[in-house]
Amino acid sequence: MTVTYGSGFYGQGPARRLRLGVNIDHVATIRNARGGGHPDPVRAARLAATAGADGITAHLREDRRHMTDRDIERLVAEIELPLNLEMAATPEMLAIALRHRPHAACIVPERRSEVTTEGGLDATGGRAELLPVVGRLAAAGVRVSLFVDPEPHQLEAAVALGAPVVELHTGAYCEAWLEAGGGAAVERELARLRRAAAAAEGLGLECHAGHGLTFETVPPVAAIATIVELNIGHFLIGEAIFGGLDSTIRRMRAVMDKARAEAGGALGA
Numbered sequence: 001m002t003v004t005y006g007s008g009f010y011g012q013g014p015a016r017r018l019r020l021g022v023n024i025d026h027v028a029t030i031r032n033a034r035g036g037g038h039p040d041p042v043r044a045a046r047l048a049a050t051a052g053a054d055g056i057t058a059h060l061r062e063d064r065r066h067m068t069d070r071d072i073e074r075l076v077a078e079i080e081l082p083l084n085l086e087m088a089a090t091p092e093m094l095a096i097a098l099r100h101r102p103h104a105a106c107i108v109p110e111r112r113s114e115v116t117t118e119g120g121l122d123a124t125g126g127r128a129e130l131l132p133v134v135g136r137l138a139a140a141g142v143r144v145s146l147f148v149d150p151e152p153h154q155l156e157a158a159v160a161l162g163a164p165v166v167e168l169h170t171g172a173y174c175e176a177w178l179e180a181g182g183g184a185a186v187e188r189e190l191a192r193l194r195r196a197a198a199a200a201e202g203l204g205l206e207c208h209a210g211h212g213l214t215f216e217t218v219p220p221v222a223a224i225a226t227i228v229e230l231n232i233g234h235f236l237i238g239e240a241i242f243g244g245l246d247s248t249i250r251r252m253r254a255v256m257d258k259a260r261a262e263a264g265g266a267l268g269a
């Protein structure tokens with residue numbers, strides 16, 4: 001199945017265009033603070049679509065701390081943009097994903113005690129658990145992505161599992177930036193991401209990236225030509241409190257496109 005993503009096609013054709021997946025989890029965090037229905041994550045997804053998002057990412061966590069089952073149902077039913085469902089590799093989440101058959105599913109590690117996703121999925125060590133989940137999702141036509149640390153052995157494991165996509169965890173890079181604003185630690189993490197993105201292409205994996213990205217940290221990642229999608233959420237929703245979601249998404253889109261153009265990558269191809 002070919003899905004039109006902005007001006008490009010997901011998974012085929014000129015994949016050099018850098019897509020923006022907007023993660024709407026934390027619209028639901030604010031809603032759940034009081035219960036009720038406001039702010040509505042589906043309204044945010046609709047607005048993201050008009051503001052230039054190429055896809056919507058939503059993480060249905062086991063503890064439902066933000067996105068709920070009803071949110072996922074409504075996103076599938078009401079939003080035209082491709083949905084990237086983030087999920088743990090559990091029987092419960094697999095059943096939900098098979099019921100909804102989103103465009104894509106990104107398998108992420110999950111612990112109830114974590115504040116947010118910490119390390120990447122252990123695709124190497126988790127083969128026995130992951131193989132049937134990846135297989136069932138792929139058989140249902142769901143494009144499977146594994147959320148992994150930028151390590152070659154994790155990419156090789158993704159290939160062995162039959163996942164066509166990896167999403168590189170940019171958390172270590174973003175934390176280094178927060179601590180130092182630049183310098184050796186940031187450069188070390190960027191080098192890891194660059195090496196992993198190049199390795200992913202060599203392995204025939206489509207390469208995405210995400211976690212903790214901001215207006216400041218996006219440009220060096222957007223400049224990595226073999227990365228074709230960034231998934232960004234917490235920063236966008238937080239920034240939207242001050243500048244509005246539409247303008248925040250449009251600004252992030254512009255930051256991504258500028259960085260890619262300056263690095264010589266294709267735009268809008």
Ligand SMILES: CC(=O)[C@@H](O)[C@H](O)COP(=O)(O)O
Pocket residue numbers: 023025026059061086108115116117147210211212233
């Ligand atoms: C996998 C990842 O980095 C995020 O997309 C994930 O959704 C983070 O979890 P929270 O959204 O609960 O912070």
Ligand SMILES: NCC(=O)COP(=O)(O)O
Pocket residue numbers: 023057167209210211212213231232233234235
């Ligand atoms: N997979 C990363 C994602 O969807 C958004 O992560 P964040 O920007 O909320 O940290």
